[in-house]
Amino acid sequence: MNDVRLLFGRPKIREKEAFLAALRETQNRHSCVIQAMDASVMVGERHAAFAVEKAMRAFSERRNVAKDLGLEILRYASGQRQIERALSMGVSEATQRVALIVVENGTALEISDIIEVDGDGPCWSPTAVKEAFDIQELEIEAVGEERIPDLVLERVALIDAYR
Numbered sequence: 246m247n248d249v250r251l252l253f254g255r256p257k258i259r260e261k262e263a264f265l266a267a268l269r270e271t272q273n274r275h276s277c278v279i280q281a282m283d284a285s286v287m288v289g290e291r292h293a294a295f296a297v298e299k300a301m302r303a304f305s306e307r308r309n310v311a312k313d314l315g316l317e318i319l320r321y322a323s324g325q326r327q328i329e330r331a332l333s334m335g336v337s338e339a340t341q342r343v344a345l346i347v348v349e350n351g352t353a354l355e356i357s358d359i360i361e362v363d364g365d366g367p368c369w370s371p372t373a374v375k376e377a378f379d380i381q382e383l384e385i386e387a388v389g390e391e392r393i394p395d396l397v398l399e400r401v402a403l404i405d406a407y408r
Contacts, residue, residue, distance in 0.1 A: 247301075251293040252345045253284050253367065254360035261338050267359050268345075272315075278348040279356075280315040281336045282322060285373040287344035288394040289366075295401050296322035297348055303405075318346055324378050324400030334377055342368070 258264040268279050287293065300317040303309040311317040311328055323331040336343055343360055344367075356362070374380065374393055378400050388396065 247297075248349045249294050249297045250345075250347045250349065251287070251290050251367075252347060252356070252360065252362050253287075253342060253365055254345075254362040256336070256340065256343050256360050257358060259338075261336060261340075264336060264359070271354070271356060271359060275349070275354050277350060277354060278315045278318070278346075280318045280322070280346045282319065282334055282344045282346070283336060283340045283373075284342040284344040284368065285370040286334050286377045287322070287367055288369050288374060288397050292322065292394065292397055292401070293344070293346045295398055297346060299401060299404070308405075314348070318348075321401050321404060322346065324397065324404060326404055 256264050258267055265281070268281060271277075272279050296318050299321040300309070300314060303317060303321075304314060309317050310326070311320055316328060316331070319335055320326070320328055320331040323334040325331040325334075342363075345356070345360065347354060347356075371390060371393060374397060375385070378397050380393065380396050384396060385393070
């Protein structure tokens with residue numbers, strides 16, 4: 246059974262390509278999957294776990310869009326059908342804080358050289374999440390701003406319905 250962890254922190258490597266290369270090297274060394282997202286759009290553990298579950302199911306049923314499990318996780322976590330659109334929620338040069346979705350197979354993972362884990366948990370931005378997931382003001386009026394995480398999970402769930 247795979248363990249899913251969600252870690253938040255500041256990237257120690259500021260240059261995007263070098264940061265992603267360090268993540269790939271760590272993945273290869275530990276035989277795990279690490280997907281990085283901008284933390285401002287990751288609404289919590291349920292969001293990460295649901296995206297991993299949906300991506301793994303897509304792979305097991307051979308209906309994945311991405312060839313890479315990490316990218317498929319990002320696709321689901323972003324609520325996007327298209328990989329190119331999903332990438333907009335990954336890390337960028339402007340990313341201040343990252344969320345790492347880590348799918349481990351029981352090995353201890355050392356990432357202190359990649360990010361400084363801050364222990365602050367999800368500190369998502371309502372503005373960034375509404376924009377990233379195309380959440381309309383009518384939806385907010387109907388359910389309330391405190392239900393934004395539920396609206397995000399709905400977007401993740403609906404990806405397969407739009408095939």
